[in-house]
Amino acid sequence: MNTVIPAPAPVILPVRGSEAGFPVRRVYCVGRNYAAHAIEMGHDPSREPPFFFQKNPENLVLPTAGFPYPAQSSDVHHEVELVVALKAGGTDIDPATAMDCVWGYGVGIDFTRRDLQAEAKTKGHPWAAAKAFEHSGPVSPLVAAEDCPDPASGRIHLSVNGETRQDGDLAQMTWKIPEIIVELSKLFTLAAGDIILTGTPAGVSAVNRGDVVTCGVEGFGDLTVTIV
Numbered sequence: 001m002n003t004v005i006p007a008p009a010p011v012i013l014p015v016r017g018s019e020a021g022f023p024v025r026r027v028y029c030v031g032r033n034y035a036a037h038a039i040e041m042g043h044d045p046s047r048e049p050p051f052f053f054q055k056n057p058e059n060l061v062l063p064t065a066g067f068p069y070p071a072q073s074s075d076v077h078h079e080v081e082l083v084v085a086l087k088a089g090g091t092d093i094d095p096a097t098a099m100d101c102v103w104g105y106g107v108g109i110d111f112t113r114r115d116l117q118a119e120a121k122t123k124g125h126p127w128a129a130a131k132a133f134e135h136s137g138p139v140s141p142l143v144a145a146e147d148c149p150d151p152a153s154g155r156i157h158l159s160v161n162g163e164t165r166q167d168g169d170l171a172q173m174t175w176k177i178p179e180i181i182v183e184l185s186k187l188f189t190l191a192a193g194d195i196i197l198t199g200t201p202a203g204v205s206a207v208n209r210g211d212v213v214t215c216g217v218e219g220f221g222d223l224t225v226t227i228v
Helices: 035-040 095-101 114-123 177-187
Strands: 027-030 052-055 080-086 102-109 155-160 163-169 195-197 212-217 221-226
Touching: 052 177, 080 155, 080 177, 080 212, 095 102, 095 177, 102 212, 102 221, 177 195
Parallel strands: 027 195
Antiparallel strands: 027 052, 080 102, 080 195, 155 163, 155 212, 212 221
């Protein structure tokens, strides 16, 4: 069908070792999925069911040009996360088959305008301005699941200018990857092309212009971002 304005270009993430890319449909994020991070944000992880928010596909970018420090904020935080890319989906997915939906993995940073998020929480407003802004989701090239280790465990870490800020393990996730997929499928119809950011360990803190952020998940990839 012809369009009355030019159709936007699809968002396609690179795949390590392949000339073919991964087309992105939707981006889901899991909030406070590591107990220590929930505590540092002032919440009780033992009482909280999983909750989700979204970024836009266009927010997922390779960090080749750096991360432009966003306007309207003076307190932007880093949150390193394991990225899960789906090749299939559905609704009310069976826990026994949830991992069959996974195509592969990557490493991402959920940059957050913490000051805008705090204001939104106080007013009971949505988090879109704090989470789904331009360049807020730099990601590494994706890696096919068969080329990755078991995501049940593995070091996840982030440093700023060589100083370690976040250092945890995937085993510390409150809700594991199959559970995340199952719970999301109760609320949304998941499909091939969906991306899930699975939460961040403790140690989130502010970045400033000129900072170099390096992060990785053991066996899944690495990522370096310069704040500009």
